[in-house]
Amino acid sequence: MIQETVITILKSFCLVECSAGIIFAVFIMLVNFRCWMKGEILNPSDQIIIALAFSSAILSGSQGANVMLSTILHNMPIAPAVYTMSFFMSYATFSSSWLGACLCFFFFVKMNNLSIGFIARLKMIIDLLIFWLFLGIQVFSISTACVYTIRYSKTYMAYLGDLYQPNKTSDYNSPDPFIVGLQTFNCLTPFIIAAVSSGYIIVSLCQHTQYMKQNALDGGTKLRTLQRAARTMIFLLILYLVFYGLSLPMLFYPDPRNLYWVYFMVLCSFSFTQSIILIQGNNRLLHTCMKILNRDTNVP
Secondary structure, X not given: OHHHHHHHHHHHHHHHHXXXXXXHHHHHHHHHHHHHHOOOOOOHHHHHHHHHHHHHHHHHHHHHHHHHHHHHOOOOOOHHHHHHHHHHHHHHHHHHHHHHHHHHHHHHHHHOOOOOHHHHHHHHHHHHHHHHHHXXXXXXXXXXHHHHHHHHHHHHHHHHHHHOOOXXXXXXXXXXXXXXXXXXXXXXXXXXXXXXXXXXXXXHHHHHHHHHHHOOOOOHHHHHHHHHHHHHHHHHHHHHHHHHHHHHXXXXXXXXXXXXXXXXXXXXXXXXXXXXXXXXXXXXXXXXHHHHOOOOOOOO
């Protein structure tokens, strides 16, 4: 009885977090869409942020649907539901990972002062390249999500089928190595790209700040831009590290009656936390948010 009550409370928290994730993601998309309708040009970073918000909305929506279906169906495996939820959650997770890395890489290319030939040429075409990167990310995320869904859903349904049959024990001892490898590649590789890109921005920020102090100069727009980009990237890195670290245990412990919902509750906070980070790191989004909250819009 106590266990069921705890799980119900955890599910309620999950639904609140999913609702918040959808609201924040829709806010980001609507603000940028409104600016586009007014004739403003959305730069590549705005486009990546919109794509991240779209992925966050899908992730929160699929997580919320998963919670409601598990409650209605009492955790019994229903093939269409399991396959559908697995696909959308895996697609949104993989897409968010690569788009986050793409955003960090974009900041890295735009803000570096390296005179290396390749970097210099890349800086000239990065705005045009973002569209093809975005298209490639979506195709790759959908493809890997399909493979992930087929492999993971079969194993998961078999496990739950044994789990809820009386007098039968499950032989689920460890997850499919292919699934672990696929998830690790789609999460760890973008994280490394984001970490390297962020590392360079942070080093540049420290060097620029030190130079300004030594020469008693005001850092100006460049320093504020570096600070905002570095802050956004650091927060994203921390978020991704926590998210990836908690997603792997769910493969090793998929029992929906116990610790699963503790992990799932934390994972449901990913979308709205990412949206908050993106809003704080974008002047347009932050100013609009402040206007809605009837606060001073003079944001540095």
